[in-house]
Amino acid sequence: MSVGIIVVALLLTADAALGQKSVYEEIEYSAADAPLLTLPLRKIMDGEDPFIVAYLREKLFGIPMTTGEDYEPELTEESEDIATDEEVEGTEDAAFAEPDVTDGNAVTDGDAGMAITDGNAAVTDGNAVSDGNASVSDGNAMAGVTDGNAVTDGNAALPVIDTTGNIAAIPEAVNYVETAVPDWYFDDALFIGDSRTVGLSEYCEQLKDRATFYSKVSLTIYGFSKKPFVNARAVPPEGFEGSVEELPMEKVTIEQALERSQFAKIYIMLGLNELGSGSAESFAAEFGTVVARIRELQPDAVIYIQGIMHVTHKKSESDRVFKNSTINLRNEALSTLADNQHVFYIDMNSATDDENGALGQDLSFDNVHLKAKSYALWYDYLKNHAFVPESDLELMQMGLQQEIEQKNAENGGTEETAQ
Amino acid sequence: MLQINPNMINFSDLSFIFRFLPIFLIAYYFLPARLRPLTLLVGSLAFYAIGDPMSMAVLLIAIVVNLLFSYKCQKKSKAFLFLIVAFDAILLLSFKFLAGYGSINGLPLGISFFTFKMVSYQVDLYKGKISKCPGVIAVASYFAMFPQVISGPIMRYSDFEKNKTLSGVEDEFMAFGSKLRMCFDKIEEGLVYFVLGFAMKALIADYLAMMWNDIGTIGYESISTPLAWAGVVCYSLNLYFDFWGYSLMAAGIGVMLGFPFVRNFDQPYSSKSVGEFYRRWHMTLGAWFRDYIYFPMGGSREGKLDTARNLIVVWVLTGLWHGVTLNFLLWAGLLLVMILFEKFLWSSKEKLMAVIGRIHVLIIVPITWVIFALPVTRDLIDYLKRLFPVYGPGVAVNSGDITKLMSMYWPFFVAGFVLLIPGSYGFLEKNRKNRFIRLLTLILFWVCAAFVSTKAGNPFLYFSF
Numbered sequence: 001m002s003v004g005i006i007v008v009a010l011l012l013t014a015d016a017a018l019g020q021k022s023v024y025e026e027i028e029y030s031a032a033d034a035p036l037l038t039l040p041l042r043k044i045m046d047g048e049d050p051f052i053v054a055y056l057r058e059k060l061f062g063i064p065m066t067t068g069e070d071y072e073p074e075l076t077e078e079s080e081d082i083a084t085d086e087e088v089e090g091t092e093d094a095a096f097a098e099p100d101v102t103d104g105n106a107v108t109d110g111d112a113g114m115a116i117t118d119g120n121a122a123v124t125d126g127n128a129v130s131d132g133n134a135s136v137s138d139g140n141a142m143a144g145v146t147d148g149n150a151v152t153d154g155n156a157a158l159p160v161i162d163t164t165g166n167i168a169a170i171p172e173a174v175n176y177v178e179t180a181v182p183d184w185y186f187d188d189a190l191f192i193g194d195s196r197t198v199g200l201s202e203y204c205e206q207l208k209d210r211a212t213f214y215s216k217v218s219l220t221i222y223g224f225s226k227k228p229f230v231n232a233r234a235v236p237p238e239g240f241e242g243s244v245e246e247l248p249m250e251k252v253t254i255e256q257a258l259e260r261s262q263f264a265k266i267y268i269m270l271g272l273n274e275l276g277s278g279s280a281e282s283f284a285a286e287f288g289t290v291v292a293r294i295r296e297l298q299p300d301a302v303i304y305i306q307g308i309m310h311v312t313h314k315k316s317e318s319d320r321v322f323k324n325s326t327i328n329l330r331n332e333a334l335s336t337l338a339d340n341q342h343v344f345y346i347d348m349n350s351a352t353d354d355e356n357g358a359l360g361q362d363l364s365f366d367n368v369h370l371k372a373k374s375y376a377l378w379y380d381y382l383k384n385h386a387f388v389p390e391s392d393l394e395l396m397q398m399g400l401q402q403e404i405e406q407k408n409a410e411n412g413g414t415e416e417t418a419q
Numbered sequence: 420m421l422q423i424n425p426n427m428i429n430f431s432d433l434s435f436i437f438r439f440l441p442i443f444l445i446a447y448y449f450l451p452a453r454l455r456p457l458t459l460l461v462g463s464l465a466f467y468a469i470g471d472p473m474s475m476a477v478l479l480i481a482i483v484v485n486l487l488f489s490y491k492c493q494k495k496s497k498a499f500l501f502l503i504v505a506f507d508a509i510l511l512l513s514f515k516f517l518a519g520y521g522s523i524n525g526l527p528l529g530i531s532f533f534t535f536k537m538v539s540y541q542v543d544l545y546k547g548k549i550s551k552c553p554g555v556i557a558v559a560s561y562f563a564m565f566p567q568v569i570s571g572p573i574m575r576y577s578d579f580e581k582n583k584t585l586s587g588v589e590d591e592f593m594a595f596g597s598k599l600r601m602c603f604d605k606i607e608e609g610l611v612y613f614v615l616g617f618a619m620k621a622l623i624a625d626y627l628a629m630m631w632n633d634i635g636t637i638g639y640e641s642i643s644t645p646l647a648w649a650g651v652v653c654y655s656l657n658l659y660f661d662f663w664g665y666s667l668m669a670a671g672i673g674v675m676l677g678f679p680f681v682r683n684f685d686q687p688y689s690s691k692s693v694g695e696f697y698r699r700w701h702m703t704l705g706a707w708f709r710d711y712i713y714f715p716m717g718g719s720r721e722g723k724l725d726t727a728r729n730l731i732v733v734w735v736l737t738g739l740w741h742g743v744t745l746n747f748l749l750w751a752g753l754l755l756v757m758i759l760f761e762k763f764l765w766s767s768k769e770k771l772m773a774v775i776g777r778i779h780v781l782i783i784v785p786i787t788w789v790i791f792a793l794p795v796t797r798d799l800i801d802y803l804k805r806l807f808p809v810y811g812p813g814v815a816v817n818s819g820d821i822t823k824l825m826s827m828y829w830p831f832f833v834a835g836f837v838l839l840i841p842g843s844y845g846f847l848e849k850n851r852k853n854r855f856i857r858l859l860t861l862i863l864f865w866v867c868a869a870f871v872s873t874k875a876g877n878p879f880l881y882f883s884f
Contacts, residue, residue: 001614002606004861009437034424034872035437041872195884202817203641218884272884365635368884372641373814 012037012050019051174389176302176340181386182399186211189265190301192254194219194272196309196369203372204379212263214254221270221283224290225255232257258297266294267382269306271330272368276321284333291337302387305338307331307347309378313358315367322368324358344387351381428470428528428569430613430668431620433871439466440672443565447676448602452587459585459676460560467528467568474527481510482562485537486555492544493552500545507534507541512739519743529568531740535707536562540576542711549576557585566672570665572683572703574673584677609675611851614860614867616667619660619838621867625874626831627657630824631792639793639801640814646821647805653828654792655785656835659688662701686841692776693757696784704740708733727759734758744794753787 016024016036024039040050049057189211191197197215200207216229233247240247252260268291274283287305294303308327310316316324331347338345352374354360359367363374370378388396426432427439443462450458468475484506491499511534517523540561543549553561553576561579583589584605590598634642634650642650666683674680687700697705709718713733719726738751757779765772786806793799804810825832837843850856 001610001857001861001864002603005610005864008865035433037437037868038433038872041869045869045873202819202823203637203815205815208817365638366632369636371636371638372817373638375815 009037011052012040015040015051019055022051022055024051173341176344176387177390177393178385178387179393179396180384180400181388181396182403183210183383184399185383185386185388185396186265188263189267190263191215191267191269192219192224193267193269193306196272197269199369199372200375200378203370203375205376206379206383214257218273219270220273221286221290222274223254225253225293228253228256230254230257232260235260255293255297258294262298263301265304265386266298266301267304267306269308271308271327271334272322275323275326275330280326280329280333283330284337287334288337291343295342301342303343304387305334305343305345307334307345307349309370310349310353310357310359312361312364312367313354313356314361316358328357340387346382346385348378348381348385351377423469425470428466428565430665430672431617431625431867431871433868436617436868439469444606444675452590455585455587456554456557456560459564460556463560463563463565463568466565467563470569471528474530477510477514477527477530478533478563478568481507481533481537482559485541485562486558489541489544489558490552492541493549495545495547497545500541503541504538507538510534515739515743529570532571532573533562533568535573535704536567539573539707539711543576549580553580566669566676570662570669571701572666572669572681573707574678574681574703578679578681581679582677589677605677606675607857608851609671609673610864611671611857611860612667612674612680613671614864615844615847616664616669616671617867618863619664619667621664621871623831623834623838624657624661624664626828627653627835628661630828630831631657633824637817637820638814639798639805641816642802642805642813643816643818643820644805644808646824647802649821649825650802651785651789651806652832655788656832658788658792659684660835660838666701686839686844688780688839689841690776690780691773692761693754693779693784694761695776696780697754697758704737708737712736723763726762730758730762731755741791742794745796746790746794746799750787750790753783753790757783 013036016039019040024043043050048054183206186207187210189207191200191207191211191213193200193213193215195215195217197213198217201211201213201215202208214230216223216227219227219229228251230252231249232252233244234250236242236244236247270287271283278286291303291305294301308331310324310327311319311322313324315322331349335345335347337343349357349359352359352363352370359370361367363370363377365371386396424432424434427434429435443458446462447455447458464475464478467478485503488499488503488506492503511530514523514526514530518526540549540558557579558576561574561576564579567574579585584601590601593601630653631650634646634653637646663684666681670681670683681703683702685699685702687696690696690699713729716729716732717725718729734751734755735748738747741747741750761772761776761779765775789802789806790799793802801813805813847856851860
């Protein structure tokens with residue numbers, strides 16, 4: 001048995017040593033790191049081939065090796081990688097060359113993808129897109145294009161949730177104001193995020209049955225168009241006449257899901273899992289690309305970019321990657337993506353921070369996530385920091401008033417029964 | 420400067436398995452045989468220095484002081500025996516209190532175990548159980564030996580002495596070939612235990628620990644009652660396989676070095692009473708309390724009242740040894756009550772005892788582990804309130820939490836339950852020399868290594884939120 005261990009260990013170590021710079025990264029040997037043989041073992045556990053197998057396959061069968069950094073699996077999965085990779089490395093313009101036009105309802109012109117330039121989010125064109133599927137025309141004051149919001153696309157067959165109807169009635173720029181909103185504001189809201197948003201979906205009583213969640217543990221902004229995890233109805237085949245319920249469910253990416261159903265508000269909080277890679281600029285560039293794509297698919301939606309929630313002081317002090325200083329840098333970069341017309345930046349950290357500007361220690365068990373009962377703080381922040389068109393203010397006030405009355409009535413009721 | 424990963428002292432860490440252990444074994448077996456005690460001492464001190472360099476001084480002072488006193492203890496000086504036992508006890512207790520009340524960050528590595536070894540050594544010397552005066556290096560290496568320094572097992576010096584490889588007696592006159600054969604055999608024998616322990620730790624305990632952590636992340640006040648009960652099972656299994664796995668790995672390394680196998684767990688959950696449970700759980704600790712506290716006080720020979728008093732002393736000390744916070748006393752107190760009832764009340768009715776004993780072991784003991792696990796009183800109260808939801812529903816409870824967590828972690832529960840069947844581990848142990856079993860262990864080893872590699876020293880494990 002010891003012979004077996006030694007032989008395999010030597011094989012794996014040799015594999016790691018030979019495979020560096022191709023399958024693995026270049027290795028600087030250090031006693032502080034894990035032994036070399038963990039590299040091929042990790043490859044195997046990821047369902048990939050260690051160097052020797054990959055090498056033999058290449059030589060014998062001519063299948064090229066996949067190379068690159070196995071710590072960013074999102075970036076190494078498909079052939080698009082190279083393009084995406086460059087973006088990540090930070091050449092800003094590369095971000096706009098995203099060859100994202102791969103799906104069924106493709107937008108045919110490249111311009112739409114370029115709508116946002118490096119974060120200032122100046123939407124520049126009201127491009128009349130030629131194909132029937134997604135005619136996007138941006139209503140934007142700066143471009144002087146009137147009437148952006150008349151959406152007349154093929155997606156109309158799908159249920160378009162509509163409380164933003166009033167917006168369409170207003171010409172020119174809509175003036176958005178920050179206000180508190182009643183709970184039903186979130187009826188047609190979508191939340192995109194990582195494990196923290198998963199927690200919100202499970203432990204926020206008001207949102208649980210109200211809003212839609214496209215959230216997944218370990219999701220990153222790079223997973224937007226690459227990780228199929230959202231349950232959605234299949235696209236009806238041509239000439240399909242049955243009801244929507246008859247369509248089978250399938251797993252699709254967020255991007256694909258957004259092609260199929262519309263939302264009025266889209267909240268995004270991503271970036272925690274990206275802290276270990278790239279820079280604030282490269283991260284914000286990718287984020288900007290995603291926001292632009294969402295704008296394209298959901299022209300009527302108000303998009304909320306949420307700043308990344310902090311980690312606790314303890315975590316921030318002791319961790320190499322999860323530092324609040326890094327989070328703050330990234331949040332700053334994210335905040336520049338807002339145009340305050342369609343895209344808003346909000347930062348819920350003020351609701352959960354302690355005196356160190358870190359996530360309050362008593363709010364979290366693992367120093368990263370909120371405890372179940374602490375999600376209420378996050379929700380309260382969202383409820384009090386919504387952006388609505390000025391014309392809707394009254395509606396929101398009324399809603400809030402009703403809510404308060406209802407609550408009073410309920411409390412009164414329970415008191416009575418208690419007595 | 421050479422940087423070494425402090426995780427290297429963790430037996431299930433790959434840098435221990437593939438760096439420290441092989442280098443040490445080569446040094447141990449290929450340097451001249453008479454140097455083996457010295458090799459063990461130097462290796463162990465290096466091991467300790469990697470794990471907890473700040474506490475090195477504590478270990479060294481304890482070793483030197485105990486060595487000095489040992490000459491007097493051997494000469495049967497009761498006063499000196501008393502002094503040194505008091506020294507060791509105060510050393511341990513003062514650190515326990517400092518750490519328990521937050522004055523220092525954690526205990527010096529392994530202090531609970533090496534001080535207990537020291538006390539047992541002095542008492543055994545005094546009683547004449549250790550025949551001739553052992554060499555200084557040998558004793559120091561007994562106190563510091565790396566396979567046991569962190570969490571035991573608490574081996575007696577009489578077992579340490581049995582190691583003919585360490586003293587070089589065994590292979591003194593062997594030819595090189597048969598010498599090689601001998602060390603190869605020992606390593607093989609030890610490896611089987613090591614791999615079984617490795618598997619319990621890496622494939623079961625570590626994953627159950629993740630689930631326990633997930634429960635904490637939700638917050639104890641917000642878990643559903645079914646999840647609270649699943650958590651009881653989860654933590655009990657986690658603790659069992661973590662500690663049993665560690666003990667097997669430690670004993671396995673001991674066997675590789677020529678020591679006899681030290682049994683620390685013997686299927687405790689198949690016990691018929693709590694009393695029996697604690698004769699089969701962490702056996703070297705229980706035996707220590709029996710031999711150095713309970714028996715010297717008179718054990719159970721002096722009548723019911725004295726027996727009860729002795730049991731109370733033993734269990735209060737057991738509680739303190741685990742930690743000085745309130746929950747450990749509560750934990751020990753609950754066990755004490757069950758043991759007293761078993762001994763003096765239930766035992767008179769055989770059939771009743773059979774039922775109550777099983778209820779104790781299979782239901783109440785797991786609950787005591789939750790008390791053991793939660794040193795913060797607030798947490799404990801929150802947890803118990805969810806376990807027994809008589810004070811109304813919790814805060815922001817999601818009743819789907821149990822389904823979510825169990826759908827992720829059920830295989831580890833199944834594996835744990837299979838190993839709870841006494842026959843399953845017994846079969847492996849009995850047939851450990853079988854070629855087929857050896858092959859299986861080899862495969863198991865690499866499976867564990869592969870699983871651990873996904874976690875170990877991976878700076879990019881961060882993609883998991």
